[in-house]
Amino acid sequence: MTYTHCPYCSLQCGMRLTGRRTPQVAEWPEFPVNRGALCRKGWSAAGLYGGRERLTTPLVRDRATGELSPVSWDEALDLVAGRLVALRAERGPDSVAVFGGGGLTNEKAYQLGKLARVALGTSQIDYNGRWCMSSAASAGLRAFGLDRGLPFPLADVEQADVVVLVGSNLAETMPPAARHLDALRARGGRVVVVDPRRTPTAERADVVVQPVPGSDLALALGVLHLLVAGGLVDEEYVAARTTGWADVRESVAGWWPERVERVTGVPADEVRALADRLGGAPKVVVLTARGAEQHSTGSDTVLAWINVALALGMPGTPGAGYGCLTGQGNGQGGREHGQKADQLPGYRMIDDPAAREHVAGVWGVDPDSLPGKGRSAYELLDALGQPDGPSALLVFGSNIVVSAPRATHVTQRLESLDLLVVADMVLSETAALADVVLPVTQWAEETGTMTNLEGRVVLRQQAITPPAGVRSDLEVIAALASRLGSAGVFSTDPEAVFAELGRASAGGKADYAGITYDRIRDEHGVFWPCPDAAHPGTPRMFLDSFAHPDGRARFLAVEHRGPAEVPCDDYPVHLTTGRVLAQYQSGAQTRRVRDLPDTGPFVELHPMLAGRIGAVDGEPVTVTTRRGTMTAPARVVATIRPDTVFVPFHWVGANRLTNDALDPASRMPEFKVCAAAVSA
Known part of the structure; x- marks a missing residue:
C-alpha cells in the first residue's frame, strides 16, 4: 500500500493506492486536507493507468509522409538535441523556448527552469500556470x-x-x-x-x-x-x-x-x-x-x-x-521554482542581482550567464515562428491546443515552428502536432512533491511500475542537458533534486530549505516558508506582520475598466467559460478515464435567450466570437444570466472563442468574458 495524493486539483487530496498491477484507490482518513473524502475524479484516478492510448515509445514525424513513427530513445533525443544546437548556433539561444505546466512536480518545475537557463541559455520559458492564478x-x-x-x-x-x-x-x-x-x-x-x-x-x-x-x-x-x-x-x-x-x-x-x-x-x-x-x-x-x-x-x-x-x-x-483558490495541482509550487519567465527558484525575481548570484552559486555557473526576463505564456506562444520569436518549443505537462486562449491562432503558431517537442503520457491534441513526442511517466509511476493551495508541500510516492519504454521527465531533462553539453548537474533522483531545490530556494520568499521527504511523510506535509530543519513550517501567515519591509499591508486604489470586449449589435451576449465536475483542465487525462462521464462540450443558456433565438434543449447551437466558432448541444437552464452563455473548456472549441487580451500586471488572458453571438 502506498500513501500518495490525487493527480488533479490543488487540494492534492491524500489517498492510498493498493496493488502494483491493477491499482485501486483507497481513502486516507488521517490526511488533514480531505480526511479521506475524494471526488469522482479522485476515486477513478487509477483509471489513468493501463489505457490503450498510453504512449510507450518515442515518436518522430517523417517529413516526407507527415506521419509519426516509433523510434528509439537515443534516436529521438539525438535528433532533438542536434536540431536545438543547430538552431541556437544559427539564431541564438532565444530561438528555443520551453513551456511547462502547473501539474508538474516541484522537482520537474525546478529542473525545467534550470534546463532553460543553464543548458539552453534561453529566457523564453513560461507555463500554463500563468493562466491559473x-x-x-x-x-x-x-x-x-x-x-x-x-x-x-x-x-x-x-x-x-x-x-x-x-x-x-x-x-x-x-x-x-x-x-x-x-x-x-x-x-x-x-x-x-x-x-x-x-x-x-x-x-x-x-x-x-x-x-x-x-x-x-x-x-x-x-x-x-x-x-x-x-x-x-x-x-x-x-x-x-x-x-x-x-x-x-x-x-x-x-x-x-x-x-x-x-x-x-x-x-x-x-x-x-x-x-x-x-x-x-x-x-x-x-x-x-x-x-x-x-x-x-x-x-x-x-x-x-x-x-x-x-x-x-x-x-x-x-x-x-x-x-x-489555486486551480492546478501544483499551480503554487510550479511558479515558485523557475517556470515563470521572470522568476528563479524560491520566488526570486530573475532581474535581482542577489537572486541571480545565489541561484547561480547553487547551479555552479556564472551569474552573468543566466538570461534575463522572457515573454509571458501567451506572448511566448504568440511569438512562435515569428521573425523575432522562437523557432523551437519544448512542451512538458501542457495541452496548449485546448487550453490556450484564441486557440486557433495559437495552433497556427505551433504549426509554424521548425521543431515542436512534446513530452506527454498520451497523444494529446498538442502532441499530435509535434515533430517529436516523448512518452513520460504519469502521477502514480513516479515520486515527487507538490505544493497545494495552502502552501503545504506534500509527497506523491511511486506506487506503480511504469510501462517498459517510458521515462520520467527528470530523465528526459537530464538526457537533453547532457547532449547539449550543459555545465550544470541534472540529477534524475527526485529526492536529490528536491534537496537542491531547497538550497536554491533558501533565503527566498518561498523558502523550502528546511523541508525534506522524511519530514513530509512524518508531518503530513510541511508549510512553506520553512527555512531550516528546526523550523516548524508556517501554516498561518501575516499573524504579526506582512511581508513588506515595513511589515504593513498595502491598500492600492484601482478603478473599474470593464472587459476588453463588450457586447454589441453583432455580438450581443457575454461568453464565459469554466469547468465541470467530471473533467479536469484540457481533459487529456480525464477524457480517457472510462469511469468518468465524457458528455462533450455544451452551451449553457437561459430560457429567455433560448426562446429569442429558437434554441431547444439538447439541440445544437452555434457560438461565434471575433476569433472563432463552435457548435455544441444547448443546455437551457434558469441558473445563468439571460445575457450570458457558458461553455466548458475541457474540449477543443471553447478556447477558439476566448479573448487573448492580457492583464497588464499579471499577463493573464481574458478567458472569462468576451462578446459573442448565439444562433440555433
Whole structure:
C-alpha cells in the first residue's frame, strides 16, 4: 500500500493506492486536507493507468509522409538535441523556448527552469500556470509582499462568520473542499457566492449575487464604499497594520449602490445587504478564483477584494482573511521554482542581482550567464515562428491546443515552428502536432512533491511500475542537458533534486530549505516558508506582520475598466467559460478515464435567450466570437444570466472563442468574458 495524493486539483487530496498491477484507490482518513473524502475524479484516478492510448515509445514525424513513427530513445533525443544546437548556433539561444505546466512536480518545475537557463541559455520559458492564478499572485505580492494562495489552512474557513466566494465553483472543481462550507453553515456561519451562474456551489450558499461577467471589481468598489459610509471600517487595524488607506477611501467615494447596479446588474439593495453582512461579521474570509481573476483587469479585481478584506481588518486574523483558490495541482509550487519567465527558484525575481548570484552559486555557473526576463505564456506562444520569436518549443505537462486562449491562432503558431517537442503520457491534441513526442511517466509511476493551495508541500510516492519504454521527465531533462553539453548537474533522483531545490530556494520568499521527504511523510506535509530543519513550517501567515519591509499591508486604489470586449449589435451576449465536475483542465487525462462521464462540450443558456433565438434543449447551437466558432448541444437552464452563455473548456472549441487580451500586471488572458453571438 502506498500513501500518495490525487493527480488533479490543488487540494492534492491524500489517498492510498493498493496493488502494483491493477491499482485501486483507497481513502486516507488521517490526511488533514480531505480526511479521506475524494471526488469522482479522485476515486477513478487509477483509471489513468493501463489505457490503450498510453504512449510507450518515442515518436518522430517523417517529413516526407507527415506521419509519426516509433523510434528509439537515443534516436529521438539525438535528433532533438542536434536540431536545438543547430538552431541556437544559427539564431541564438532565444530561438528555443520551453513551456511547462502547473501539474508538474516541484522537482520537474525546478529542473525545467534550470534546463532553460543553464543548458539552453534561453529566457523564453513560461507555463500554463500563468493562466491559473497569476492575477492573484500579482495582487498578493503588491498588497502583502508575498504570494501564497491561501495564507492559512483551508480548514480555517470553518471558523469564519462569513465566507465570500468570488468566481469560484468549488463544489464542482474541488468537491472535498465544499464540506468546509457545510461545516461553517452548521455552526451558524454564512456563505456568499458571487458568480454569473447559479452553480452547485451557489446551491450550498446563503446569498447568491449574479453580476454581469467582468464586473466583480465594480461590485467590490461598491461594497467598500458602503463600508466607509456605514462606519464599518476597522480604523484601528487600518492605522496599525496598513498603508495607502486614504487614497483608496477617496477612490471609492463615487461608487454608490445605484451606480454599482448600473455596471454590475446587481440590484442596489443586494449590494447594501452584502456590505451590511460583511461589516457586521466578526470574522470574514474572502476567497477569489478564476471567475474573478481570468480577466484583463484580474489583478485589479483581486486588489479590490483585498481592499475590502483589509478595511474589515481580516488579513492576519485567525479564522479570517483573504485567499486565492489555486486551480492546478501544483499551480503554487510550479511558479515558485523557475517556470515563470521572470522568476528563479524560491520566488526570486530573475532581474535581482542577489537572486541571480545565489541561484547561480547553487547551479555552479556564472551569474552573468543566466538570461534575463522572457515573454509571458501567451506572448511566448504568440511569438512562435515569428521573425523575432522562437523557432523551437519544448512542451512538458501542457495541452496548449485546448487550453490556450484564441486557440486557433495559437495552433497556427505551433504549426509554424521548425521543431515542436512534446513530452506527454498520451497523444494529446498538442502532441499530435509535434515533430517529436516523448512518452513520460504519469502521477502514480513516479515520486515527487507538490505544493497545494495552502502552501503545504506534500509527497506523491511511486506506487506503480511504469510501462517498459517510458521515462520520467527528470530523465528526459537530464538526457537533453547532457547532449547539449550543459555545465550544470541534472540529477534524475527526485529526492536529490528536491534537496537542491531547497538550497536554491533558501533565503527566498518561498523558502523550502528546511523541508525534506522524511519530514513530509512524518508531518503530513510541511508549510512553506520553512527555512531550516528546526523550523516548524508556517501554516498561518501575516499573524504579526506582512511581508513588506515595513511589515504593513498595502491598500492600492484601482478603478473599474470593464472587459476588453463588450457586447454589441453583432455580438450581443457575454461568453464565459469554466469547468465541470467530471473533467479536469484540457481533459487529456480525464477524457480517457472510462469511469468518468465524457458528455462533450455544451452551451449553457437561459430560457429567455433560448426562446429569442429558437434554441431547444439538447439541440445544437452555434457560438461565434471575433476569433472563432463552435457548435455544441444547448443546455437551457434558469441558473445563468439571460445575457450570458457558458461553455466548458475541457474540449477543443471553447478556447477558439476566448479573448487573448492580457492583464497588464499579471499577463493573464481574458478567458472569462468576451462578446459573442448565439444562433440555433
